[in-house]
Each structure stands twice: as C-alpha cells, then as structure tokens.
Amino acid sequence: MAGFFPGLPLAVALSGGADSTALLIACHARWPNQVVALHVHHGLQAVADDFERHCRELCLQLGVPLRVRRVDARALQGESPEDAARRARYQALQELAGPVRDIALAQHADDQVETLLLALSRGAGVPGLAAMPTCRVRGGIAWHRPLLSVAADEVRAWLRARGVAWVEDPSNADLRYTRNRIRRQLLPALQQVFPQFRDTFTRSSRHAAQAAELLQELAALDLAQVxxxxxxxxxxxxxxxxxxxxxxxxxxxxxxxxxxxxxxxxxxxxxxxxxxxxxxxxxxxxxxxxxxxxxxxxxxx
Structure with a gap:
C-alpha cells in the first residue's frame, strides 16, 4: 500500500473475502485505533451469514469497530444482478460511514484488468478505459483503492503466511458471470503470453485516465463558449x-x-x-x- 495516505479516521469496506480481510489487517496495523470496518450483508446467498460471522470474529480479534447493514440487493427489471448488488453496496457503505469521509475498497490488480477488458469488450471510450481510479471523491467521500497494484495471488499468499483465514464466495466459481470467465479462463492465458500484463494494463489505464481528465477540462472550456x-x-x-x-x-x-x-x-x-x-x-x-x-x-x- 505504498503511497496510500488517506484521511483519518478511515473506514474499510469488509466483505469477509481474502482481499478485504487483508486490507483491514494492513490498515489496522498502520493506523491502530483509527480504523472502522463496514460490512454489507446482501442476503443473496446462504454464505452471506458466514461472511458476516467472519467479519465479526476478525474485528473482535483486532479490536476494530464493525458496522453492519443488511440490504435488499435484488435486481430491478432490466438491471444485472452485479449492478444491483454494487448499487446497494455503495449506498449502504456511504450510510454506514457516517461522519467518516475516507473509505478504502479492496479491489486489486486482477480486478483492474477485468474492468479494463470488460470496457474494451463493450467498445468503451477513454473514460471507460481508465478503469478504476486509485481515489475518487464522490458524494463528499474519498473512495480509495490502495491494492490496485497488488495481484490477487499476492494477497492470498500474504494471508497464508500469517495464518489468517477468509471466506470464499461460491459465486466466484459461477462461469455464467463474465468477470468469472475472464478471471478463470482469460487471465491465465494472458499470464502465459504476457507475464507482466497486470503492470502494463494498469499503466494503460493510467494513461487513459489522464486523457479523460484532459478531455473533461477541454469540454468545460468549450461548454463555457457554446x-x-x-x-x-x-x-x-x-x-x-x-x-x-x-x-x-x-x-x-x-x-x-x-x-x-x-x-x-x-x-x-x-x-x-x-x-x-x-x-x-x-x-x-x-x-x-x-x-x-x-x-x-x-x-x-
């Protein structure tokens, strides 16, 4: 998490999976007594209770306050299940954070690559190719992603070295979801052909983010004229x-x-x-x- 300097106190979105578990432990070690964990219970699968139980046990062990919110994450008509869950999760996190203005999310380098590949598959423009920013301020909250340069395997190896358990989401093995097919079928092939693809793809996304910022500045100038x-x-x-x-x-x-x-x-x-x-x-x-x-x-x- 080099270069990660959020405002304090800091809230960490804790799902109970490997990535958010590692993020909470690392943040608590760096800023003891300055971190609160936020858990959103989607209620969409039986393992959701196991996720909440893991979060409670982990936070009790670390001495980190935990705030939990149960939400209705069912999709609206015409909405994808992933989008519905994401919408409900971000709304709940913002409400759980209360006066805390900095929230850390656990997306990692593999998530960033998947986001970029999805954008390419949809013919996205420059803003879409920018993928996920390391920090974005929205609704008065700074949303941080300090693990975007860390591969998923590195996160799990870090936890295993410390004897820390986590809960696996069974939906991650469901190949009906495009992200899972990318993760299980496409990323291994990219690893064989382009071993440094995480670094190079992330660099391309940073270039796209800079271009998107320039386009936005130009658009603001042109809108003032038209x-x-x-x-x-x-x-x-x-x-x-x-x-x-x-x-x-x-x-x-x-x-x-x-x-x-x-x-x-x-x-x-x-x-x-x-x-x-x-x-x-x-x-x-x-x-x-x-x-x-x-x-x-x-x-x-």
Missing amino acids: GTPPCVAALQALSQARQANVLRHWLLCSHGASASAAQLAELQRQIGACTTRGHRIDIKVGIGHVRREGLYLTWYN
Whole structure:
C-alpha cells in the first residue's frame, strides 16, 4: 500500500473475502485505533451469514469497530444482478460511514484488468478505459483503492503466511458471470503470453485516465463558449471531435444523461443539418430527449 495516505479516521469496506480481510489487517496495523470496518450483508446467498460471522470474529480479534447493514440487493427489471448488488453496496457503505469521509475498497490488480477488458469488450471510450481510479471523491467521500497494484495471488499468499483465514464466495466459481470467465479462463492465458500484463494494463489505464481528465477540462472550456443550454451555431463551429466531447459533457453534467454512440452520431448529424430557422431536432438520449428550441438545444426528461 505504498503511497496510500488517506484521511483519518478511515473506514474499510469488509466483505469477509481474502482481499478485504487483508486490507483491514494492513490498515489496522498502520493506523491502530483509527480504523472502522463496514460490512454489507446482501442476503443473496446462504454464505452471506458466514461472511458476516467472519467479519465479526476478525474485528473482535483486532479490536476494530464493525458496522453492519443488511440490504435488499435484488435486481430491478432490466438491471444485472452485479449492478444491483454494487448499487446497494455503495449506498449502504456511504450510510454506514457516517461522519467518516475516507473509505478504502479492496479491489486489486486482477480486478483492474477485468474492468479494463470488460470496457474494451463493450467498445468503451477513454473514460471507460481508465478503469478504476486509485481515489475518487464522490458524494463528499474519498473512495480509495490502495491494492490496485497488488495481484490477487499476492494477497492470498500474504494471508497464508500469517495464518489468517477468509471466506470464499461460491459465486466466484459461477462461469455464467463474465468477470468469472475472464478471471478463470482469460487471465491465465494472458499470464502465459504476457507475464507482466497486470503492470502494463494498469499503466494503460493510467494513461487513459489522464486523457479523460484532459478531455473533461477541454469540454468545460468549450461548454463555457457554446453556453448552457448549448447554442447550435456555436456547436457547428467546433470540430466533430470537440463537438462530441462537449455534448457528452453537457448531457452528463447538466442532466445526468449518457448518449450511446449511435444517439450521439445522430445528434451531431442533425446539428450539422441545421441550416434553416425551422429545422427540427428531437432525438432520444438516455431516458430523455434532446430538442431544438430556437437557437439552442434543450433536454427533456
């Protein structure tokens, strides 16, 4: 965890698996009496009670306070089980943290590679290829990932050397989940062909993160020029790349909407075709619509 200097006190998201178990032990050793553990009980499988039991026993042994929240992590219609569990987990962690403003998460180098590969498989842009940041501030909380440079096998070897047990999640062996297929089938093949793939893939994600930051800064500058809501004529004066960049920024920052590649391409085509005062624009974007009103674009939910 070199270079990890969070604000104190620090909360550690503790699932009971190997990664979060190791993270809690390491954080407690570095900052005794400054760490609290947060456990989210999803209730989605029988082993969930074993996870909570392990967390309680570990925290009792370490003398670390433990806060537990039981949540309903069932997926909504059209939502994937992984996304539903993630949404419920982050909401519960934020509530459990209370006044604590720094939370450490146990994602490691293998998780980072899996995130990057999933982004590539979906044709993600630069922000998606940036994968997971080592630290992101959201909702007034700094979310830290200090293990992103550590391989999963290293974490487990570290625990075994100290005689520390953990609970294995049986869903990790379920090959119906794409992440599990990547972990069990693709990563071993990458290890044989590119032994340093964790380091090089992580470096590529850092490069993408820097590029994404530059694109966001440029978009903010361009949005100040085209206005909020954007002026159609000002948008037409931009290159296609800058126009797409500022439109994404406007939709996300002003309306929380994300346009698909097809939606954005059609919106740009319509903007380019706006040569008369009466030209109409009405395109579905995300859960809303982008429309032309006079000289400007507007968005309706």
